[in-house]
Amino acid sequence: MAELQQRTLDALQKNEGWLLQAWNVDLAGSGADQDRRMSAEELGQQTADFLQLLVKGVRQGGGAGITDEAWAAARGFLEKLSRSRALQGFESQHTANFIFSLKRPLFTLLQRDLSDDPRLLAEQLWAISEILDMLGLFTVASFQKSREEVIRRQQEELLELSTPVVKLWDGVLALPMIGTLDSQRTQVVMESLLERIVETGSEIAIIDITGVPTVDTLVAQHLLKTVTAIRLMGADCIISGVRPQIAQTIVHLGLDLQGIVTKANLADALALALKRTGLSVVKA
Amino acid sequence: MSVRNQGIVPIRVEQDVVLARQAVRKLAQECGLRLVDQTKLITAASELARNAVIYGGGGDMDWQILDEEGRSGLRLTFRDEGPGIGDIRQAMTDGWSSGTGLGLGLSGAKRLVSEFELDSAPGKGTRVSIARWT
Amino acid sequence: MERIPILRMGEFLLVTIQVDMHDQLALTLQEDLGERISATSARGVLIDISALDIVDSFTGRMIGTISAQSRIMDAHTVLVGMQPEVAITLVELGLTLPGVSTALDVERGMKLLSARVANA
Numbered sequence: 001m002a003e004l005q006q007r008t009l010d011a012l013q014k015n016e017g018w019l020l021q022a023w024n025v026d027l028a029g030s031g032a033d034q035d036r037r038m039s040a041e042e043l044g045q046q047t048a049d050f051l052q053l054l055v056k057g058v059r060q061g062g063g064a065g066i067t068d069e070a071w072a073a074a075r076g077f078l079e080k081l082s083r084s085r086a087l088q089g090f091e092s093q094h095t096a097n098f099i100f101s102l103k104r105p106l107f108t109l110l111q112r113d114l115s116d117d118p119r120l121l122a123e124q125l126w127a128i129s130e131i132l133d134m135l136g137l138f139t140v141a142s143f144q145k146s147r148e149e150v151i152r153r154q155q156e157e158l159l160e161l162s163t164p165v166v167k168l169w170d171g172v173l174a175l176p177m178i179g180t181l182d183s184q185r186t187q188v189v190m191e192s193l194l195e196r197i198v199e200t201g202s203e204i205a206i207i208d209i210t211g212v213p214t215v216d217t218l219v220a221q222h223l224l225k226t227v228t229a230i231r232l233m234g235a236d237c238i239i240s241g242v243r244p245q246i247a248q249t250i251v252h253l254g255l256d257l258q259g260i261v262t263k264a265n266l267a268d269a270l271a272l273a274l275k276r277t278g279l280s281v282v283k284a
Numbered sequence: 285m286s287v288r289n290q291g292i293v294p295i296r297v298e299q300d301v302v303l304a305r306q307a308v309r310k311l312a313q314e315c316g317l318r319l320v321d322q323t324k325l326i327t328a329a330s331e332l333a334r335n336a337v338i339y340g341g342g343g344d345m346d347w348q349i350l351d352e353e354g355r356s357g358l359r360l361t362f363r364d365e366g367p368g369i370g371d372i373r374q375a376m377t378d379g380w381s382s383g384t385g386l387g388l389g390l391s392g393a394k395r396l397v398s399e400f401e402l403d404s405a406p407g408k409g410t411r412v413s414i415a416r417w418t
Numbered sequence: 419m420e421r422i423p424i425l426r427m428g429e430f431l432l433v434t435i436q437v438d439m440h441d442q443l444a445l446t447l448q449e450d451l452g453e454r455i456s457a458t459s460a461r462g463v464l465i466d467i468s469a470l471d472i473v474d475s476f477t478g479r480m481i482g483t484i485s486a487q488s489r490i491m492d493a494h495t496v497l498v499g500m501q502p503e504v505a506i507t508l509v510e511l512g513l514t515l516p517g518v519s520t521a522l523d524v525e526r527g528m529k530l531l532s533a534r535v536a537n538a
Contacts, residue, residue, distance in 0.1 A: 194502035
């Protein structure tokens with residue numbers, strides 16, 4: 001890797017103000033300051049902060065790569081920047097552009113200050129370009145990582161959102177399952193149903209699978225296990241909304257539903273649950 | 285994969301099975317396993333510890349708390365110097381028992397954990413290793 | 419010797435298991451309970467395991483045996499208070515305790531026993 005010479009460093013330090021201005025102009029040229037997700041002041045603060053860290057990195061790190069300790073502060077800054085950009089919903093190229101738009105002002109500066117020594121100029125341009133490329137790649141990588149974190153968290157939230165255990169009546173809980181069930185989701189849902197049974201002291205739980213298009217062997221087995229676990233805890237379980245296709249699958253899979261109460265729809269299941277708890281519904 | 289912590293719990297007599305269960309509960313909590321996973325691992329450990337006492341004439345439980353790519357796990361290895369198992373496939377069948385049990389010990393324990401390794405031969409003792417991850 | 423207490427409540431017996439039982443203790447309970455049913459002519463047995471955080475195949479088998487043994491002696495057994503994670507684990511273990519009656523808590527277990535005895 002090419003080393004940065006003292007002259008380059010001097011040029012950077014002497015012209016920080018000019019660089020910052022030129023950088024902001026370039027960023028504005030790409031439309032970055034027109035973005036409503038972030039104010040121009042905020043962006044201006046970020047560029048000023050980063051430029052200082054860059055100069056510091058160049059001064060202390062010399063020719064060392066950006067993984068060097070001298071660049072720790074700059075890396076930390078970029079990680080934070082990438083995370084906030086990811087949370088604000090920016091695109092990856094937009095985030096990388098933060099670094100890459102610094103290239104032109106830097107090159108202009110070096111061309112101006114080192115024009116008397118073409119060989120040195122070429123070498124230094126190469127060196128500074130390498131550093132910026134690495135910082136840019138680092139930013140994209142951090143951005144990607146933050147995005148993945150966001151996605152993972154959203155998946156977990158979705159899992160919780162999509163599986164509400166609702167109280168239908170005193171002592172009657174219902175779990176309306178919607179969408180395709182995978183084995184992990186079924187497991188999480190079933191566990192929360194069991195916990196709610198204990199919390200509320202409900203004697204009857206209805207698992208409604210009207211909104212479930214298909215059931216595979218694993219999911220069907222999970223359902224059966226849940227019914228058995230509910231019985232062990234001392235409550236009863238009714239499965240409602242078993243559609244013809246699913247009934248067919250269960251028969252094809254050779255699963256034994258003996259001892260499990262099934263009802264065509266949630267209303268019938270609720271009627272049965274009320275009857276079991278000793279209640280009857282009459283017209284007023 | 286790195287080992288955060290490890291140790292040995294002796295399982296010589298029946299009362300040690302209870303102590304092993306309590307030790308596993310503490311370790312599983314330290315490891316950050318969910319309550320359901322803790323319970324499954326402790327139950328599996330209880331079955332294997334009892335096997336080591338009854339069939340193996342006593343043994344040891346090695347434990348290791350592991351870290352790997354942002355998740356942690358608890359690995360337990362039950363060792364005894366007993367007569368060993370002749371037919372492993374038969375021993376792993378639900379309902380098969382050489383003693384007076386229900387025959388759910390080995391096969392049941394396997395269903396409760398995410399990793400299961402059985403190593404045994406007649407006269408060589410028995411080694412069962414199980415693990416669960418967060 | 420260490421023992422699990424058996425309480426008498428009218429024509430029923432109540433056993434509350436609060437300690438992590440070793441196998442011998444479980445066997446002693448099984449024997450004690452048989453004797454108490456015979457001595458008191460109890461019509462029902464409630465086993466409260468709400469404080470147990472694990473039930474393995476040995477304890478599970480004991481519960482099954484107590485239930486079967488009581489039935490022969492004309493007493494119903496109701497198992498109450500099994501925790502969700504214990505229930506999930508038992509099912510996974512392959513121990514579903516068919517033939518053992520269950521209830522959410524002692525109060526409901528009592529009601530169930532009374533109904534059973536009244537019907538018998």
